[in-house]
Amino acid sequence: MPIINFMKRYPVGLVVFEANQRISRNKFTELELTWHRKAWCWCGLWMSWTCNSDHSGIRLAVALYKLDFEFNLYDHRHWDDEKDQWEECPDDCDLKDDNKDSKG
Numbered sequence: 001m002p003i004i005n006f007m008k009r010y011p012v013g014l015v016v017f018e019a020n021q022r023i024s025r026n027k028f029t030e031l032e033l034t035w036h037r038k039a040w041c042w043c044g045l046w047m048s049w050t051c052n053s054d055h056s057g058i059r060l061a062v063a064l065y066k067l068d069f070e071f072n073l074y075d076h077r078h079w080d081d082e083k084d085q086w087e088e089c090p091d092d093c094d095l096k097d098d099n100k101d102s103k104g
Contacts, residue, residue, distance in 0.1 A: 013066075027073065028072075032068075043065075
């Protein structure tokens with residue numbers, strides 16, 4: 001079941017819309033639309049891809065003046081640099097805390 005939030009205030013602006021959805025055991029999607037208090041970019045497009053790091057995945061962001069749209073597809077696990085592998089985590093080990101924060 002997706003977690004959806006509307007009008008969540010932060011010091012830098014207002015999250016107009018936020019939705020998180022689990023799509024597999026370790027993978028999640030996230031959509032976020034933010035209205036910033038100050039314009040930080042006239043127009044921009046960013047894409048990043050990470051692997052073998054905490055919350056690895058792909059991130060796509062589009063900005064237009066004060067409006068910012070972001071899409072993330074990521075792995076919720078953390079990477080253990082010493083062992084060079086994902087940290088062991090039972091099902092839903094830290095998802096309850098993440099969901100509590102998302103619900104406000």
